[in-house]
Amino acid sequence: MTGVIDHWSKDVEYDLDDVALRIRRRVLDMCLGRGQGYAGQGLALADVFAHLYFRVMRRNPDGSLLDRFVLSTGHSAIALFATLGELGVYEEEELRTYGQAGSRIEESPLEGTPGFEITGGSLGQGLSQAVGMALGERLRGSGAKVYCLLSDGELQEGQVWEAAMSASHHHLDNLVAIVDNNHMQADGAPAQVMEVEPVVERLAAFGFVAERIDGHDHEALRRVLPHASVAQHGPVAIVLETVPGKGVETFEHHHKVHYLRLTRDVWDEAIAELG
Amino acid sequence: MTDTAAGSVKLERTNVRSIARAPLVEAPFATTVVELGRERPDIVVLSADLSKYTDIHPFAETFPERFFQLGMAEQNMMGVAGGLAKTGFCPIAVTYTVFATRRAGDQVQMALATGHRTAVIAAFLPGITTPFRASHQGTDDLAIMRAIPGMTVIDPMDATELSAALRAAVSVPGPVYLRGLRASVAEVLVPPYEFEIGRARLLREGSDVGLVGTGLGTQWALEAAELLETRGTSAAVLHVPTIKPFDTTAVVEFASHFRALVSVENHSVVGGLGSAVCEAVAGAGMACRVRRCGVPDRWADAGPLDFIRERLGLDGPSLATSVVDNQEAAR
Numbered sequence: 116m117t118g119v120i121d122h123w124s125k126d127v128e129y130d131l132d133d134v135a136l137r138i139r140r141r142v143l144d145m146c147l148g149r150g151q152g153y154a155g156q157g158l159a160l161a162d163v164f165a166h167l168y169f170r171v172m173r174r175n176p177d178g179s180l181l182d183r184f185v186l187s188t189g190h191s192a193i194a195l196f197a198t199l200g201e202l203g204v205y206e207e208e209e210l211r212t213y214g215q216a217g218s219r220i221e222e223s224p225l226e227g228t229p230g231f232e233i234t235g236g237s238l239g240q241g242l243s244q245a246v247g248m249a250l251g252e253r254l255r256g257s258g259a260k261v262y263c264l265l266s267d268g269e270l271q272e273g274q275v276w277e278a279a280m281s282a283s284h285h286h287l288d289n290l291v292a293i294v295d296n297n298h299m300q301a302d303g304a305p306a307q308v309m310e311v312e313p314v315v316e317r318l319a320a321f322g323f324v325a326e327r328i329d330g331h332d333h334e335a336l337r338r339v340l341p342h343a344s345v346a347q348h349g350p351v352a353i354v355l356e357t358v359p360g361k362g363v364e365t366f367e368h369h370h371k372v373h374y375l376r377l378t379r380d381v382w383d384e385a386i387a388e389l390g
Numbered sequence: 391m392t393d394t395a396a397g398s399v400k401l402e403r404t405n406v407r408s409i410a411r412a413p414l415v416e417a418p419f420a421t422t423v424v425e426l427g428r429e430r431p432d433i434v435v436l437s438a439d440l441s442k443y444t445d446i447h448p449f450a451e452t453f454p455e456r457f458f459q460l461g462m463a464e465q466n467m468m469g470v471a472g473g474l475a476k477t478g479f480c481p482i483a484v485t486y487t488v489f490a491t492r493r494a495g496d497q498v499q500m501a502l503a504t505g506h507r508t509a510v511i512a513a514f515l516p517g518i519t520t521p522f523r524a525s526h527q528g529t530d531d532l533a534i535m536r537a538i539p540g541m542t543v544i545d546p547m548d549a550t551e552l553s554a555a556l557r558a559a560v561s562v563p564g565p566v567y568l569r570g571l572r573a574s575v576a577e578v579l580v581p582p583y584e585f586e587i588g589r590a591r592l593l594r595e596g597s598d599v600g601l602v603g604t605g606l607g608t609q610w611a612l613e614a615a616e617l618l619e620t621r622g623t624s625a626a627v628l629h630v631p632t633i634k635p636f637d638t639t640a641v642v643e644f645a646s647h648f649r650a651l652v653s654v655e656n657h658s659v660v661g662g663l664g665s666a667v668c669e670a671v672a673g674a675g676m677a678c679r680v681r682r683c684g685v686p687d688r689w690a691d692a693g694p695l696d697f698i699r700e701r702l703g704l705d706g707p708s709l710a711t712s713v714v715d716n717q718e719a720a721r
């Protein structure tokens with residue numbers, strides 16, 4: 116994470132509803148260039164990203180993050196890019212090159228892209244690196260917490276459960292796994308493709324303190340995602356029930372919301388709908 | 391097919407269309423896998439949450455009882471394929487190249503390659519045919535698969551060959567790694583075309599320079615050859631669809647006519663076709679300068695195929711330049 120954040124101060128209490136709305140606007144704006152992208156995920160994750168980046172995670176005096184964020188779900192990068200745009204890490208103009216040939220605003224970026232700690236995209240691998248970071252931060256005595264976002268589809272990868280087992284075995288009380296439980300994957304709903312429920316019970320059985328909330332309920336987000344300085348007992352898992360395309364009615368019911376490829380007028384309508 | 395008369399190479403020539411005029415075929419893999427499902431009750435297909443993205447959805451709809459959706463869990467899928475093979479079925483396990491060879495690499499080796507049973511690993515998004523960089527660009531799969539004992543490795547160049555290779559793959563003992571091409575695929579080889587595992591094909595005669603290609607790399611080599619012809623250089627093109635077993639005889643025969651060869655592949659220059667050509671030529675004790683064109687030893691760029699090709703010097707004009715440079719260097 117670069118230290119360049121122009122639009123954030125620790126002394127301000129942000130209106131997170133408003134921040135989330137602005138992230139959503141950026142998500143749509145980013146897709147205009149090519150008329151396509153992972154807007155569904157970006158819109159769905161705007162709320163949790165607003166909380167993580169504008170309230171939960173702590174920063175060092177130079178503006179860089181003390182706590183760490185691991186994006187396992189590589190293709191949900193659009194949500195992080197939009198959030199980083201809101202923080203001033205990326206200029207609006209550059210964000211508009213999302214997914215274009217040669218742009219560093221990639222649909223699924225590699226580590227080293229500002230704000231991206233790992234290479235996600237080969238799904239199901241992020242939680243392991245988050246475990247490693249949590250072990251490392253604990254060993255260094257930094258006090259940092261590690262937040263990892265993964266998706267419901269990723270829960271089908273065996274590695275996720277290897278990582279989960281290691282997190283509780285090593286009593287990682289500085290690790291928070293956030294599951295984007297959007298009931299969607301490439302071939303359809305996990306219930307048809309490969310059932311992942313009961314997610315909370317499964318994570319609990321692997322030693323997580325796990326809870327399910329509505330991923331768009333800001334009060335609930337405040338409750339289960341306290342400021343990073345608050346102590347936790349062992350690894351925590353938060354299962355977010357999210358709606359792909361949240362905030363744009365037509366997207367919420369779009370059968371191809373996993374990846375949206377739309378004409379300019381449809382994007383314009385969506386932008387208007389968001390307000 | 392005719393015996394070469396005008397050119398200097400003594401290999402039969404297979405008919406190809408000009409790349410620019412090749413028609414597109416919709417989902418050739420889907421068509422063939424459904425045909426095979428009708429002909430062969432032992433064919434079963436497995437997917438790891440990519441059935442809609444790998445042209446096997448029609449099979450899933452036609453033969454639901456012989457289609458197994460395993461979710462996004464490629465390691466498990468390869469293990470399950472091994473179990474199905476051991477109960478007398480011919481599994482076709484389908485995913486993307488990177489997930490078949492990297493994520494589930496050990497499972498492929500242990501569950502499918504230590505035995506003798508027929509199994510097909512059909513891997514889509516070969517090489518740089520995806521804009522997602524390291525996570526999705528399978529630029530090392532041929533090298534990985536080629537190193538596995540008993541593995542047959544095929545990189546088809548077009549729709550005709552993809553279908554023919556799939557048919558061949560389900561009929562040989564042991565595991566086959568087959569690179570897939572999805573959606574609209576060019577038909578460059580003129581049917582009827584007889585595909586034979588382990589057999590290279592001369593696609594273009596020529597007396598000045600020799601190009602060897604595999605997979606989409608062969609299409610790119612043909613583009614370069616067409617360009618070279620307009621500049622007065624006569625370029626022969628040998629297509630080597632089977633990376634393993636490698637047609638050493640044909641490559642050596644081809645190489646014997648030229649001082650220099652250029653290999654072209656949709657894959658890293660490490661360990662794939664180019665390496666196999668060098669092994670064949672050096673193994674025969676020939677003095678032939680080989681230039682390997684493919685993805686250089688770095689993570690490739692993000693973007694559409696044509697953009698990445700240009701970036702990596704794999705577009706027709708860049709390849710033509712490489713051929714000329716290599717020829718000069720061999721003088």
Ligand SMILES: Cc1ncc(C[n+]2csc(CCOP(=O)(O)OP(=O)(O)O)c2C)c(N)n1
Pocket residue numbers: 156188190236237238239266267268269297299300301302373438439440462489493
């Ligand atoms: C290891 C791995 N296998 C397969 C894929 C191909 N793939 C990309 S997205 C996707 C579906 C993922 O579903 P989910 O993670 O829940 O994401 P969502 O569609 O909800 O955004 C798949 C299978 C991948 N990227 N990584």
Ligand SMILES: [Mg+2]
Pocket residue numbers: 266267268295296297298299300
């Ligand atoms: Mg999902």
